[in-house]
Amino acid sequence: MKCYYLLPAALIGISAVVRSPAALALSSTEVSKIAVQITVRIESKNSPGSGVIIQREGNTYTVLTCKHVVAKADKYTIVTANGEQYPLDYSSVKKLSPGLDLAVLKFTSNRNYTVAKIGNSDTATVGIDVYVAGFPAPTAVVSRSLWRFSKGEITANATQPLDEGYALVYSNSTIEGMSGGAVLNENGELIGIHGRAETTVDDNSQRIRTGFNLGIPINTFVKQFPVSVARLAPAKAQPTTAPVADEFFTQGKLKLVEDLDYQGAIADFTQSLSRHPENAEAYYGRGLAYYHLGEIQEALADLQQAAKFCQQQGKADLCQKAQNLIGQLQL
Structure with missing residues (x-):
C-alpha cells in the first residue's frame, strides 16, 4: 500500500484590535458567537463560498475572501448573518497579487455588522486551538447551505508560504463552500482565511481528503492590502532568523x-x-x-x-x- 501526501489546489471557504498574549482564551461557544457575526455567504450559480467582514468605512463594508471564490465575473450576492442580501458589484472586486489566493469585495448597508478583529498569525504555533467558520455548499443530506463552525488545532505554520500564499495547516473539518471563511484563534481573532483541503492518493489512485486543511495567514494579507493600512494596526511580525x-x-x-x-x-x-x-x-x-x-x-x-x-x-x-x-x- 502506497500513501502519499499531496497539497494540490483541491479548492473547497478590520478594525484590528490585538489582544495581549496574556488575554484569557475564550470558550468555543464564545468564539462561535463572534464567528457567526463576521462571516458572510457569497452566493453564485457556479462557485458558492464564504467571506469575512474586515472593515467598515461609513456605510461601506469590505469583505475578505479567497480569489478562487470570485474568480469569474458572475452574479454574486453577499448574505450577512441576519439573512440580508446585497448584490455584489463585480467591478468592486479587488484581486490581490497573482501569487496570492485572496480578494476583497465591498457592499453598502446602513446596518451595523460586526467587523473581525485581526490577530497575529505568526503566533499560530503547532498544537494551539483554532476554529474555522463558513457556509458549505448543500450536500445530499443537508439540502441548503448552513453556517458551520469547526474546532481543530494548528498542525503546521510555514514561514515560507506554499503555493498562492497558503501556510497555515490545521485539523478542522471543512466542506466545499467554506473557502474564504474565517480561521480564528482562541481569542476570536482572525488569523487566516480558509481555502484548501489537503488530499492524498489511495490504493486505487483516487484522490481523497486527509482531514487536514490549509489557510492563508492574515499577516500575509495585512502586508499587501493597500486600503487604510494605517488604520488596521497590523499585528507585529515575529522576527525569524532560521526556518522553523x-x-x-x-x-x-x-x-x-x-x-x-x-x-x-x-x-x-x-x-x-x-x-x-x-x-x-x-x-x-x-x-x-x-x-x-x-x-x-x-x-x-x-x-x-x-x-x-x-x-x-x-x-x-x-x-x-x-x-x-x-x-x-x-x-
Whole structure:
C-alpha cells in the first residue's frame, strides 16, 4: 500500500484590535458567537463560498475572501448573518497579487455588522486551538447551505508560504463552500482565511481528503492590502532568523510527493523531528521516503515510531496507514 501526501489546489471557504498574549482564551461557544457575526455567504450559480467582514468605512463594508471564490465575473450576492442580501458589484472586486489566493469585495448597508478583529498569525504555533467558520455548499443530506463552525488545532505554520500564499495547516473539518471563511484563534481573532483541503492518493489512485486543511495567514494579507493600512494596526511580525520545524515538515511533504526527492524529504523530516521529536506525521513521511529508496529497516523504524506517537495522539487514520505498511514490509 502506497500513501502519499499531496497539497494540490483541491479548492473547497478590520478594525484590528490585538489582544495581549496574556488575554484569557475564550470558550468555543464564545468564539462561535463572534464567528457567526463576521462571516458572510457569497452566493453564485457556479462557485458558492464564504467571506469575512474586515472593515467598515461609513456605510461601506469590505469583505475578505479567497480569489478562487470570485474568480469569474458572475452574479454574486453577499448574505450577512441576519439573512440580508446585497448584490455584489463585480467591478468592486479587488484581486490581490497573482501569487496570492485572496480578494476583497465591498457592499453598502446602513446596518451595523460586526467587523473581525485581526490577530497575529505568526503566533499560530503547532498544537494551539483554532476554529474555522463558513457556509458549505448543500450536500445530499443537508439540502441548503448552513453556517458551520469547526474546532481543530494548528498542525503546521510555514514561514515560507506554499503555493498562492497558503501556510497555515490545521485539523478542522471543512466542506466545499467554506473557502474564504474565517480561521480564528482562541481569542476570536482572525488569523487566516480558509481555502484548501489537503488530499492524498489511495490504493486505487483516487484522490481523497486527509482531514487536514490549509489557510492563508492574515499577516500575509495585512502586508499587501493597500486600503487604510494605517488604520488596521497590523499585528507585529515575529522576527525569524532560521526556518522553523513546521516549515521543514511542510517542505518535506512537498519533496516527497511533488518532487519525488526522497533524500531531500528525509533531510527535511529529520530537521523537523530534531525540533518536534514526537511528530507522528514526520516519522510517517520519512518512513515513506525510506521505503521508496528501498531502505526497509530505516522505513520500518520510522513507521513504528509513527504508529507509537499517533496512537498516543489519537490519530487513528495515520496509525492504520502506518500499521498496514509495517505489515507489508514485514512479510
